[in-house]
Amino acid sequence: MRIAYPKSFLKLLLIGFALIILPLLFAFGNAALYLDNLADKSRATVTNSVLATRASRSMVEQLTMMERSARQYFVLHDGQLLENFSRSHDQFKRTLAQLSNLPIGQTQQDALHDLITKESALYDEVITTSVDTINTKQVIAEFIDLSTLAQHIVVENNQLIDQQAMALAKTTELTQKKLVSQALTLLPVALLVAIAITFLVAQPIRQMDAAIRRLGEGDYHEPISIDGPGDLHNLGERLDWLRSQLEEVDQQKQRFLRHVSHELKTPLTAIREGSELLKDEIGGSLTPQQKEIAGIMQESSLRLQKMIENLLNYTAVQYQKPQLKFETLQLVDLIKQILAEYALTLTSKSIVIRLDFSDTQMMGDHEKLHTVFDNLISNAIKYTPASGHIKISVKPRDDFAVFEIHDGGPGVIAADKARLFDPFYRGNGVYESLVSGSGLGLSIAKEYVDAHGGEITLLASEHGAHFRVRLPLRPESLKIGNVEAIST
Structure with missing residues (x-):
């Protein structure tokens, strides 16, 4: 399925940036909303607590002042003391009204109503009853009852403040958990979006890289299409x-x-x-x-x-495709035949051939293997100086025929090793590389060795070039791939 891309690479990047940033912006906005609600609740809780504490303290103080004014009035019969008693009563009523307007429970509302009723009755009794006939002990006892009821209301207010504080702490904890849960949900979403955008950006770049690499390697058959x-x-x-x-x-x-x-x-x-x-x-x-x-x-x-x-x-x-005509070969005889073809050159250059041969019989294409070993031997003779020596070994090893040739020349320089088997590559110098001439000998040798399911490698050597060719001994062990094998 072809992916629908935007018309420009820049637009793709902008869309990707927007898709990545949107979940984060949502998370930040939601966190700000949660924190704003929490701040409002905290502000309201603190304000109500302060007002309730202040009103409760004022209520107790006004009730104490009323009791003190009444006691003094009963003793001194002074009208000014009665006026003080009345002012404290008015202030007491205003304080109870403030408490009633606060968000308190129904139990506290009932207690306030009871306190207001009893205080109003006591006030009327003190104001309307003559000081000579009033029952002072009963009035003082009623003031004590009012003080006890007021203290009870203060205790309940404190408990309510504690409950609101605990509720605020739970709300804060719940908000924190929600924010953490939201972050744990949105961050993977943002990460997945980032991975998806990265894939969309990287895919065409990888396709271009692969296409350019194929062009560099000389593969021009597969059409190039960039999604x-x-x-x-x-x-x-x-x-x-x-x-x-x-x-x-x-x-x-x-x-x-x-x-x-x-x-x-x-x-x-x-x-x-x-x-x-x-x-x-x-x-x-x-x-x-x-x-x-x-x-x-x-x-x-x-x-x-x-x-x-x-x-x-x-x-x-x-x-x-190389077509291989398999036949039984004596590999040692094939190598000796090739050496005989270069006998004149070997004699003229006084090159010594050191042989290490073991009887090795295999199935292979005579013509193509002759080309392989001829290229390797001719290179070794060419780059071995006069009076030098060449080591050649042929041995069977683990169902493979192993051919090694180690010449006495200057060897392969490091700059040539990576491209040693490339077609037409001649290296950096005529006498510093084994790939002079047409630059095709080693390339063709590798093609034919690969067709036989073998491998040709350049081994590490302090002096001279050291090549190894491994070929399977039997056709059933060949890994021919697309090569068409013909048994004869």
């Missing part, structure tokens, strides 16, 4: 256009190589045959100097023929 914003999709279309252009250029190169190789092969055959006739003195005897020149011509024609054959083999490998 992404409009501008990146357009860039993918330009890359696909570049792929098609490179594919056409590559095909032209391959056609050129095939045509040139075939065109050169015919005159080269004539040159080689002519040099061999001269060397064999068919046209007449030659002087030593002429023989040397004829030998140089023959050796150069052989080298040129080998380079042309490598070009033909390379183009064949590029355009069709």
Whole structure:
């Protein structure tokens, strides 16, 4: 399923940023709302507690002042004391009215109503009854009852304040839990959105990286399509256009190589045959100097023929699957046959071949394995100096035939190791790398070894180049993949 992307990469980033920030903004807004409600509750609780405490203290004080004024009035019969008693009564009523307006429980409301009723009755009794006939002890006892009732109301107010404080603490704890739970819910949501946006952003970039990597590796067959914003999709279309252009250029190169190789092969055959006739003195005897020149011509024609054959083999490998004609091979005999072909060169350079052979019989394609070992041996001879030595070993090991060759040349420099088996790669110097010449020998060798299900590697060595080839001994142990094997 194709993902619907916006038209530009910038728009995708802005949408992603918005989707990531929205859950966080919601969390911050919700937290601010919770905290604002909590602050309002805290403010109301503190205000009511202060008013209730202040009114309760004022109520007790006014009741005490009323009792003191009444006692003094009963003793001194002074009208000013009665006025003080009346003022305290008015202040007492206002204080009880404030308490009644506060958010208190029904029990406290009933107690306040009882207190107001009893205090009003006592006030009327003190005001209307003559001081000579009033029952002083009874009045004082009623004041004591009022004080007890007032103290009870004060205690209940304190308990109510404590309950409101506990309720506020529970509300605070509940709010904290809600905020934590909200954060634990929204943060993963924001994280998932961030991961999704990252995937949407990274996917077209990965596709472009893979496409460019394939182009760099010379794979021009798979079309390039970038699933992404409009501008990146357009860039993918330009890359696909570049792929098609490179594919056409590559095909032209391959056609050129095939045509040139075939065109050169015919005159080269004539040159080689002519040099061999001269060397064999068919046209007449030659002087030593002429023989040397004829030998140089023959050796150069052989080298040129080998380079042309490598070009033909390379183009064949590029355009069709290698078809292997399996037959029973004596690997030691094959190596000895190749060494015999270079006997003249080995003698002229006084190169010593140190052999470590064990009888090794395997199933393989004779022609292609001849090409593999011929390339490795010719490279070793080429880069081994005069009077040097080359070590060659052939042994069976764990259902594999293992061929190793270690020359006495300068070896492979570090800069060439990574691209040693790349086609046409020649290295940084003619005598510092094993990939001089056409640069196809090792590439073709690797193609044929891979077709046999084996591997060719360059081993670490302090001096000289040390190659190892591992080939399966039997066809049933081959890992051919797409290679078509033909048993004979």
